[in-house]
Amino acid sequence: AMTNVAPENDRGLAGRTVFVSGAGAGIGRGVAEALGAAGAHLALLDLDLAAIEAVAAPLLARGLRVSCHTGDVTSAADVHGAIAQAAQLHGGLDGAVNNAGIVGASADVMDYPAEVFARVLDVNVMGVLHCMQAELAVMKPQGCGAIVNIASAAAIIGWAGQSAYVASKHAVVGLTKTAALEYAAQGIRINAVCPAFIYTDLTAELFQTPGVHDAAVANHPIGRLGQPSEVAEAVMWLLSDRSSFAVGSSLVVDGASTID
Ligand code: NAD
Numbered sequence: 001a002m003t004n005v006a007p008e009n010d011r012g013l014a015g016r017t018v019f020v021s022g023a024g025a026g027i028g029r030g031v032a033e034a035l036g037a038a039g040a041h042l043a044l045l046d047l048d049l050a051a052i053e054a055v056a057a058p059l060l061a062r063g064l065r066v067s068c069h070t071g072d073v074t075s076a077a078d079v080h081g082a083i084a085q086a087a088q089l090h091g092g093l094d095g096a097v098n099n100a101g102i103v104g105a106s107a108d109v110m111d112y113p114a115e116v117f118a119r120v121l122d123v124n125v126m127g128v129l130h131c132m133q134a135e136l137a138v139m140k141p142q143g144c145g146a147i148v149n150i151a152s153a154a155a156i157i158g159w160a161g162q163s164a165y166v167a168s169k170h171a172v173v174g175l176t177k178t179a180a181l182e183y184a185a186q187g188i189r190i191n192a193v194c195p196a197f198i199y200t201d202l203t204a205e206l207f208q209t210p211g212v213h214d215a216a217v218a219n220h221p222i223g224r225l226g227q228p229s230e231v232a233e234a235v236m237w238l239l240s241d242r243s244s245f246a247v248g249s250s251l252v253v254d255g256a257s258t259i260d
Contacts, residue, residue: 012240014039017065017090019083021073023132024051026200027150030228031097031235033058038236041065043086043093045070045079046100051216065090073100073127073211083134087255093138098131099150103202104164117164124168125175132179136188142189148238149176150231153196153254169194173250174231182246191238197225222255 018035022028024046032042032052036059043050048110049070056066067089071078087093104120105113128149139145152161153248155169173192180190197203199218217225234253237243252258 001258010144011038011065011236012242013095014206015041015088016094016239017041017092018095018097018239019043019045019086019093019131019135020097020099021045021079021127023055024048026202027195027198027228028097028099029055029233031232034232034236035239036062036066039064040095041090043067043069043082043090043119043183045069045071045082052172056057070254073130074135079130080134080137083131086209087138092142093135093145095146095148096131096135097148097235097239098128098135099151100127101150101152101168101202103206104162106161106206108161109163112163117167119198120168121171124165125171128172128175130166132175132190136179136183139188140183140186142187145229146239146243147179147188147190148188148235149192150193150235151194153194153252155192155194155250155257156252156258171209175248180248184247189238189243191243191246191248192250193231193234193238194250194252194254194258195226195231196220196257198228198231199225200228211218220255220257220259221260224255226255241248 018040020032023032023044032055046052052068059066070081071082101124105116151172152169154166155173159166176192234251
């Protein structure tokens, strides 16, 4: 279906429908806004309904079709319900961005609270699994689709004090590679994006500890941290047909922080 909205920036996503989890803030919000600017219709999921409704309002005013779904990605029922409803409302699903995630506690492995570790894996890994299963249930019969999982620089390198987060993001990349192999011949491309530090609520929490922000900047050879819009650019490329030969990749968007 084509949209009658002229996109500000044609990335081949106009008229496409894309699901975004964790779209109420930070990177998910940045991705939703960038997709809207490119003329894509959206299905937004978040724990916080008011937050996604605020993201949706200006896009609806531009004539885009945007559905808002309250849900917790750790609930298979929430995720399957939301994605099935979205696919019905929009007449299918062209793309999906599995973005919702949490950082967890900060403690060395010996002292890391096991219940927090389990919660981080539940949100960051099981959440992505539930989303992918529901998305593939829609995309496989269509014979086409593009899925982008938001991993992290922590999917590639270690991060002292953040074992749960690092383990969860390594798992997201493993899940991405495996699903990519399984669905590559069925018209569904599955990739990951690995951002380093991006200014969001998630990092604002970390930066409350004195010295952490400056230390983070020092770890990025580019000399600064990133913005959600810079992650959105990579996501949009992977969602579009312009990345037609990218399958199972982990695209690093990190100001060289994993290179140094
Ligand atoms: P954020 O905390 O700013 O926003 C996360 C959004 O997801 C919020 O709207 C929140 O309500 C929602 N959310 C959280 N748990 C949820 C759940 N269980 N179900 C549904 N929605 C839920 O976070 P962010 O910084 O934008 O991070 C988004 C993703 O990007 C995460 O997967 C994170 O690990 C990853 N990431 C972030 C950074 C960074 O520096 N900010 C770097 C690399 C990767």
